[in-house]
Amino acid sequence: xxxxxxxxxxxxxxxxxxxxxxxxxxxAIAGALFGHMFDGANATSERIPSARSARSSDHAYAxxxxxxxxxxxxxxxxxxxxxxxxHPDAIAARGLPEEFIRIAHxxxxxxxxxxxxxxxxRTQQQS
Numbered sequence: 001x002x003x004x005x006x007x008x009x010x011x012x013x014x015x016x017x018x019x020x021x022x023x024x025x026x027x028a029i030a031g032a033l034f035g036h037m038f039d040g041a042n043a044t045s046e047r048i049p050s051a052r053s054a055r056s057s058d059h060a061y062a063x064x065x066x067x068x069x070x071x072x073x074x075x076x077x078x079x080x081x082x083x084x085x086x087h088p089d090a091i092a093a094r095g096l097p098e099e100f101i102r103i104a105h106x107x108x109x110x111x112x113x114x115x116x117x118x119x120x121x122r123t124q125q126q127s
Contacts, residue, residue: 057121060114072122079115086111 061067064078084090091104 057117060117060121063110063114064118066118075115075118079111082111083108 057068064075064082066075066078070078086104086107088101088105088108091101
């Protein structure tokens with residue numbers, strides 16, 4: 001019986017499960033962040049898509065786990081939830097190693113860039 005979900009979630013799921021088994025909730029967070037390094041969505045070419053690519057806005061919505069049909073309020077709510085989850089200061093406050101803080105910073109940057117891209121796209125559509 002394999003893990004369900006897309007390729008980009010398996011590392012996070014496995015890392016979180018192993019981390020929880022080894023260190024409770026803090027271990028789960030550390031494991032999930034560590035597992036995130038092995039996710040398919042972490043490849044540099046996918047993490048920072050070309051602004052000209054038609055796929056880039058799709059990637060931005062995927063990062064925030066939203067769809068283009070979602071309201072601005074729902075997208076903002078998803079953005080804020082992701083930012084809270086991956087903010088480097090929150091990770092540092094949990095006493096996790098520097099490697100996890102670096103990974104969280106990369107993910108945090110990806111989330112910010114995705115939200116900015118969506119906002120810019122929606123502003124241009126309204127004009």
